[in-house]
Amino acid sequence: MSIEISGLTKAFGKKHVLKELDLKIEKGQCYCLLGKNGVGKSTLLNCILDLIKPDAGTISLFDKDYKHHPLELKQNLGALCEDNPLIEEFTGLEYLNFVAKLYRLSPKEAVERISSLTNYFFTDKESLYKNIAGYSTGMKKKVGIAAAILHKPQVLILDEPFTGLDPIAAQLLVNLIRSYRNTNRVILISSHDLNYVERVASHIGVLNDGLLMYNGSVEEFTMNGANLIDQALFQLLLPHHNADTNMDWMLN
């Protein structure tokens, strides 16, 4: 087992976001977490990343926990957080070199990996020599994704990776995720972009009211392709959607 979560509980004040949630993700999976706005997807990912302390429950990565192996776990994690914090005074290249140093990549590894990732994602190389502060949301996201993957983490966690990317960059990211996935790694993604989820997911989790309302393979979720992921999600989350709601006011 690569990610094992048991009884995870988190409240912000009176808002109970995660309620004794259990989740197991195995090596080789690309697990996509879905759910309505504000349901707790980022909270769950941030607990797994040890950025938020849960109120109760346990989290282990590759059978180790943060209490006993904090450094080892974090060295083996790569993450793109939803707010994608970067150092805006740095240029894109300076930032990636800084991250490479944090993870103690050799100079040769750093040059090789940074140039391949930037060649892959940036057609406009000049921007990489400019301060991140002037980047668009999508450019920042590409830098954040490159930084998450640079040290080849065994656990890659991407919170809303497709949001803000143009369709070309999003398809490049789909290809990158597919190539990155292997039997020794685990990828966990939170996303609302179901077109892209459909292209990368092996497993789906639907978070609702603090628990996983669905947890299983993508084939099972879509009934072997009979439904699209968005249809399956709609049926699960809004089975009795009120089609009778009177919206006549907006017709003329």
Ligand SMILES: Nc1ncnc2c1ncn2[C@@H]1O[C@H](COP(=O)(O)OP(=O)(O)OP(=O)(O)O)[C@@H](O)[C@H]1O
């Ligand atoms: N630091 C915080 N302090 C107080 N409440 C918080 C905090 N972080 C999250 N919340 C609340 O917890 C709930 C879950 O938020 P979270 O960001 O995890 O949801 P999400 O599923 O990722 O949402 P979205 O899809 O809109 O990004 C929300 O009601 C949010 O307002």
